[in-house]
Amino acid sequence: MIMGTRAHRTRNGQSVQSGAARAITRALPDEVPVALVFNGSTQAVMMASPADIADFAHGFALSEGLIDGLDQIEGFEELRHDRGIEARFWLRADRATLLHQRRRAMLGPVGCGLCGIDSLDAALRALPRLPDGDLRLSHAEVAGASDALRAQQPLHDRTRATHAAGFLQPGHGITLAREDVGRHNALDKLIGALARQGTDPATGAVVITSRVSVDMVQKCVMAGAPVLIAVSAPTALAVEMAEDANLTLATFARGDGFDLYAHPQRITQRGSDVA
Structure with a gap:
């Protein structure tokens, strides 16, 4: 059977509460192996939700530095095969050397974004410094960002078991969102979707709906997202x-507040649109 695109399936089970059992039927998120293949060489095999695979693949290629732009x-x-999905790229000849840099050989659990990297230098790669830019967000926009994203998570509504990444634009709220069983995959899907729609x-x-680890910072900086x-x-x-990459980092964004750890200049009391 060819692997489908549905990101969830229904399964029967039992719920045991206060010593009593009852039959239940729940929608559970699906995950499949996705092989990311560049010029015939598999660079990674990741477990991911089987929807928006093209976004995921393009976002992974960008956030991992395998390409600098879609023109490459x-x-x-x-x-789609019966046991998984292949996302196959053919890159320009001048990008062929990237197939030998930061090679990954992994079947990674969804909670880990650095599985299989074969050197410490690759795990803690140097990042470019983001330009200051003109982006400004208001306190209210940042504080309400998580709730706004929560309203755009249909897969989570069905399963209560997935992460999401969204794109917040000043004055417009969350304009794009992607979901996945893996927090890194959701971010890659978002990055890919942004690139593919220009x-x-x-x-x-x-x-994002998760904690902020090193690899989440790396992916945002490589994509060029300043906040x-x-x-x-x-x-x-x-x-x-x-701090080193000039990335504004706001965390614990819930209700009417948030914590601000790096480069607060982009978060203002009123905010303003991008020039």
């Missing part, structure tokens, strides 16, 4: 990397 892709196809990540903020807003805490090293 000569061809792409998505092949939206500059510098015009808004990334909003990262999270519902949970950052790691200490993630804060250091955000």
